Amino acid sequence: MYEFKADNAGTHWWHSHTGLQLGDGLHGAFIVREPPETDPHSALYTEDRHVMVINDWPDPPQMYRYMEEMQDQWIVPMPINVLVNGRGRKHLVSPPVNSTYNATYTPFQRFTVYPDTRYRFRVIAAATRCFFRLSVDSHPMMVIASDGVPIKSATVESLIIHPGERYDFVLHTMDNPSGSFWIRIEALGDCKPASGHGAAILYYETCEICNENIPLPVGDPFAFTYTGLVMNPEIDILTAHTGNNLHLSDLRYETSSDENYTTETVHSRHYLHLRYQTNDNSHYSHPTLYPQSSRMGLLTPTINNITNFIPAIPLATQWDDVKDKRFCNASTLDTTNDCNNDLCHCTHLLDVQLGQVVELFMYSQSEDPHQMHLHGYSFRVLGSGWVHNATYPDAYQTITMDDVINRDKAGEFPRNLVNPVYKDTVTVGSKGGYAIIRFKADNPGIWLFHCHNEGHMMQGMALVFKVGNTNQFPVPPAYFPVCGKTITDMQTKNLHPTSASDGLNTCAFIFGFALLYKYVCFDLI
Template structure:
């Protein structure tokens, strides 16, 4: 466990151990000694060439000590990480002669991406950011230092439910205030949910610009029901797939929402790299090297796929001459399904087994973008290489086109599919290995119908009537549809809900809004309140009128069962679905439905989820397409009463509006300072008003002396 000397002391580590524990339950000295003992032991067992970088707090030349084989009976570790979030650039000076010298692309701090030059914001000058790999029940401590200069940030630990630590969820204005520039926030929680997860910024467009990384929580192989199906589970077989653009995402966002810009990504990245730009400065054109995944013939490998995309671009994955066997999704085990290809949506994770049973060679791993990335728009694509040990260090021949990136055969989680067809299996048709739980009871305690679509409304953020209302704008390409849940756009409060705990009259939902919201634009703090330990069913409906789109929804704080999914038609209504349900035609699997925390909804169809609301707090439920959640395609579940929620941690940061009463009165009664001092950037200009009696000359002299010292200091520093 690396310790940054400038930020971490024994007391701070001890505080981390004691977080959310009462004094009577802790023995600080004993715990501190145990922590130091573990640190010393793990340092001693590092690879001989490994060392700690005291600036970044990371290991150089070796694995993090928490990245280990997980064993039954082993005590949990305390795993410390330091994240420094800053503005950076692809193809920077750190890249030297990349890509012409391939090794230069692997230099420290070089982020080649796809070869196109653009700014980004990243953690520790890595993209993807540092991988967190721990064992189940380890204590994770991450100090997030915000060096973005002018932007706040938060980090969400996607897949960790934060039971007992809701303030660590990383949702701005729901569970915490944004981390201000030049400040550091310490996240600390237990990694209770095993599986493939990821961390990402949950503020603005930062995830889209590079602020994300893998978060793998392993358990002993003896506790893995699929442990006998594979030989190796290695860090090198983690795949983070994402869409990618060649400008700052906020630029694309504002261009799309305020002008005529599109929202279609041109390409994809695999583990932060990809082939896109052709470099022609040599006789032979040069591509950046594709992501490479090494295997040895005769062995079986567990691959972990994380979809970190930010736009409407589901990604299809397949491996030439190999099938894949899916064994888990979002950290929950499934009955194994062998397929040719897999489609993933933003926020989803899948684990699959690949058997290296082919000839020793190199094989394409094919990634093909769908929806806004398909043949109608950008044909976004990417390739990786499955490299067999002993094969030549080269890529397979050719450069597959978007059309050629599809491998025929059984497809899992296919686009716009809800019921089994000959060549597809939907999420709802997967089967969980988990047994029965309360969420599968016949009648839920709550049933919410949540309908959504893109609506033609005078959204005042983008269309201001009577100046440039929706129908007043002459160019149809300038007319912006608004995505909403039940005709409500989520308006975040100025202070986090979990801290302020406002009364219900500060919230809204479909039962409290005006009927005019169906035609007009309405925004408010959209909150659905449920009792602690109740069973909640949500029927998510895509009306499918405006666009052919697939929206992946993610629930914080809980996982859910996917008990139903179906595409009804190209378009439908909430009344039709309710009638469909009342007639007993809306099928639900209440036996062994899969468990997930992120799921898509077929266009013109529905997805039904169930969860037991057993984690008190305020939890965001939102579309995981960045442009959609940013304009309000979200709501919050309030689980339990305020008395059920964990108390606010001591000295927890606060934020909110500043609206003082009687501003005029304050302005007229304020007393001026005795010494009014104005200092220019370079030459100090001093104006002193002596209005005091005895001692004024001493005060003035003191002020002049202080100013002289300041001026001399500035001069010495060259400022």
């Protein structure tokens, strides 16, 4: 059991970081509400009761699907279900033998509302890979927060939400509704050809005791037509420049007094190249037993051509016990020439001093967007977009990371330094997309930075920040599990051991804790 002070109000969630347990359902909402006097948007709504957790759910377990993808069977879209709070009408359930009941489908999630009322909805994308476009029939959405942080309100017809992201919106119900309405969730990316769509019901309650056999809303829940403003269309350059869009770079932090960072000094700036490594991944496909010539070949997602290696012992709590410190980054490797024949497999570490201002410029040449998430911090999003013009959508293929760095130093990519929006997960658009973020490194420890596509993270699209010296790290609580230490020995000594010794190996057990939200079990974001 872990105790901590919930001093970070907003819409958050917890999930496992062991294997693909997140995709198999080990996640949940974590809502920290605040009193109206400190909520800048409290006057915009009267009810705060609805939480919407959206996740993708394949029929087989996630690991089964993941291993098939490692053998290049990803090229055939696999059936996917999209669930809302664990519900989705996909499967016909047969009645018991000799029963008088009829066969029925699994139910849709229902959100009950009353007429002429303003409801705050909290939406969480607890997905492993799919991203979604959310809309509510005949009801505009006033978006007021992202990733647990208030933003200046914006009313849209639909919003696109990526894995790890959260959005809060206010929905004003009708005075005289004609019935129930569909909440439509269109799956995008490679989930779209797999017919991975979802739906829920906005149900108007007009009686204290209502009939459970309510009629479904009118129309096909999986038919999608949009005409209005869409928020967060950060997928690819053509999508982002087609239609009526409100971009991430257009959002601003909601604050009573302006935050101005125009005179801020950046102490540590890092350029991160997000791309698929074209050489085969020998960790998944034995070069002799499963040669690349017999398959299409596996593309490995990387950061600066590096595949992150996770030590068996957690760095945050047992730094001195990790003997195999295979640390690396772009300054220690020739990632342009040395990582193309085989993977550069090492612990991708960026070391920053406590209190420094850190800026990350991410540039993607991948065919898919990447949802980059930082543990332990909310960062400021200073800019995002594409490095080329929509007239030539394929131009990114010849624009190198060095080209982008030189153009940035020449001032071609401006920063918004007044009231930038805060997030902990930012989507870098595919095919030439970029995003610029900053944070002040004031939370000491080891913090994971990774793509929130679980398959990408499993393959090593991650790095770790070491913030401060080890003597500035938080002291682990008493009885905190230690790699190689037995539970009995820890209880006998009544303290946190200072080094590992022989005994029950709990390395895998505690690594999921140590890199995350201080010492809370699971990732709280």
